[in-house]
Every structure is written in C-alpha cells, then in structure tokens.
Amino acid sequence: MRNLAGCLFDTNLLLMIADSITNSAHILQKPFAADCIQASAIQLDNLQTNMIQNNSIENNIIQTHIEPIAAVQPDIPRTTNVQIENNFELIASAIQTSGFIILPGAIQGKLYRSLLRLKQIIPAHEFHAAGIGQGEQQNINQQIRGDEIYWLNDNHIHSRRWFIWCESLRVYLSRRLLLGLTRFESQLAFYSAGAFYKKHRDSFRGNNNRLLTVVTYLNEDWQADDGGELVLYPKTQPPIYVPPQSGTIAIFLSEEMLHEVRPTYQSRYSVTCWFRTDSAVL
Numbered sequence: 001m002r003n004l005a006g007c008l009f010d011t012n013l014l015l016m017i018a019d020s021i022t023n024s025a026h027i028l029q030k031p032f033a034a035d036c037i038q039a040s041a042i043q044l045d046n047l048q049t050n051m052i053q054n055n056s057i058e059n060n061i062i063q064t065h066i067e068p069i070a071a072v073q074p075d076i077p078r079t080t081n082v083q084i085e086n087n088f089e090l091i092a093s094a095i096q097t098s099g100f101i102i103l104p105g106a107i108q109g110k111l112y113r114s115l116l117r118l119k120q121i122i123p124a125h126e127f128h129a130a131g132i133g134q135g136e137q138q139n140i141n142q143q144i145r146g147d148e149i150y151w152l153n154d155n156h157i158h159s160r161r162w163f164i165w166c167e168s169l170r171v172y173l174s175r176r177l178l179l180g181l182t183r184f185e186s187q188l189a190f191y192s193a194g195a196f197y198k199k200h201r202d203s204f205r206g207n208n209n210r211l212l213t214v215v216t217y218l219n220e221d222w223q224a225d226d227g228g229e230l231v232l233y234p235k236t237q238p239p240i241y242v243p244p245q246s247g248t249i250a251i252f253l254s255e256e257m258l259h260e261v262r263p264t265y266q267s268r269y270s271v272t273c274w275f276r277t278d279s280a281v282l
Ligand SMILES: O=C(O)CCC(=O)C(=O)O
Pocket: 189, 197, 202, 215, 229, 230, 244, 259, 260, 261, 270, 272
C-alpha cells in the first residue's frame, strides 16, 4: 500500500511560494531563454524523426513550443513571475485545446539539477517494483510494467524544489481551467534496460481522481536508438513518440490519454506528478 500521505502537499509550501518571490523565481529559471533555443531545436528534430508522419501534429507541437522561446529576451537575468505565468499559460491553453503538450528542454537550471541529485542520492534498495491497479487490488505484473518506483515527498531540499514547481502549476491550472485540482502525488521511476510499461491510462477505472499527468525526464545524452520513448495515443491523431531526454516535459489528461513506455535499452529515469481532484488519504 503506497503512502499517499507522504506525498501530500502541505500549507508550508504554499506559504513558501507566497512569501518568497526569490524562491519561486528560480523554479522555471530561464526555461525558454535564448540559450535553449538550439537545444530545443535539436530535440524537436529528434522528436520529428521519431514521430509517425503527420506534419500538422508536428507543427502543432513545435509551434506551441517555439513561440514563447522566441518571445523571451536573452538579457533577462532570471525568470520573473510573469515568465513563469506565460509558460503555465502555454500549458493551460494546450491542455484546453488538445489535451496534451510536449515541451522539450522545459526543465532547466536549479530545478533540473535538484532532480538529478535526487536520482543520485536515493539508494537503489529504496525503490520497489511498481504495481498495477490501486490500493488492495494493486499487484505486480512484469508483463505489463517493469519499472521500479520511489514515492517522493517534500522533506528534502531537492524534492522540495520540484514540489514547489508542481504546486505552482497545480494552482495555476486549477484556477485557469477550473479543474478543481486539490493535490498532487509524485514518484521517481527507474526503468532498467529491457523494462517497459505497456499501453495504459493513468486514471483507474471507476475512479477518475487523477486528472492530469506531468512527466519529466532525467536522462542526459539520450540517443535515438536507446528506445524508451513515451508514446502518446491521442484519440484523433497518430501516435506521438517522445524520447525521454533530460528536461523534456510531457503533460496530458490522465483519463483520456492512452500511452506506453517502449522497451528501453539504457537505464531510464522519469519523474511523474499526478494532479488529483480528491482529498487527502490520511
Ligand atoms: O516514464 C514515462 O514516460 C511515463 C510513465 C507512466 O506512464 C506511468 O508511470 O504511469
């Protein structure tokens, strides 16, 4: 039985956000600044080569992504609240219009380094085989998913940065799209070579409490032949292949979006955050 309570967001973090613009300003430090245009363009190229032919979808993703990059002035020393809100607005409008968005290179700076540290400091024995289903019905089936997971909480400096970012996004999206997002839970997942996660949805049948999935990746120098792509299957569009390259974020509606993780040929780390609409499990 996983400990959801350990993943709950507490009011202290809300206060931290409110109290400290300095703290929140680094959350999305220069996420779309000029120095990441190049990297993003390369990642988008990779994305394109891996995608099934459909120019309109590819253009859609690229357009949605490139616009705000070009709009940011390179000499702005650090991310302002306005910039953070612009990026959150980009996510909100994409979720509203298409139910998903892929943002290569979106997680950078201190936030990204904190997530990398987390991956390094959590000992292997603290990860456990991921289950399928929920609560009592949860069981482990390696034919469906082979990853190992570690539930995150906010009691470490490195996870706290991520939790602040997730909480800021939760508050923004919930208000902007009237989603009633009450809380989130987050896990670090490790896929060893050969592991995969077959097609699934993140919201369990008869229980639509997980509304939005946010996944980011911690895999530097991911190569096209390393496998491990996240594949999204939008209902009305061809599949979208997302290489699990460092800093990429994929956001989609948990109940709607069928998706899978293709077999990986390298160690693969992802951090997932689910925004929920139910109240806390105590
Ligand atoms: O790691 C990923 O790309 C997605 C993982 C996933 O779908 C899940 O944990 O539900």
